[in-house]
Amino acid sequence: MAxxxxxxxxxxxxxxxxxxxxxxxxxxxxxxxFIVDVDSDVHGVTLLNALGFCADRVPVVVVTSLEQADMEPIA
Structure with a gap:
């Protein structure tokens, strides 16, 4: 943030x-x-999906502590 x-x-x-x-x-x-923290909470995934449908395609950086195998359905 600094x-x-x-x-x-x-x-x-x-x-x-x-x-x-x-x-x-x-x-x-x-x-x-956007920097989105996608944790085990469904809201982070929902936010990430919603950003994909925005008319203005803004770059998104995804940060997570989940294992890579857990992220495959999202990618």
Whole structure:
């Protein structure tokens, strides 16, 4: 997060999928990239899938602590 704060970009944090959806609805045009933590919670996967259907295709970085075999259905 420190690197994002040092550059001219803003950093927005959402602690839940519903909060992320609300921010996306308000600010999608100004977003350069999403970093999504896909854990064992279904909400991270739901958010990742929803981002794939956005009209503006914003790059997504997926972070997870799940094993690689657990991620194959998502990739």
């Amino acid at each position: 690197a994002a704060l040092d550059c001219s970009r803003g950093l927005h944090l959402a602690s839940s999928a519903p909060e992320a959806f609300a921010k996306i609805q308000r600010e999608l045009g100004g977003v350069d990239m």
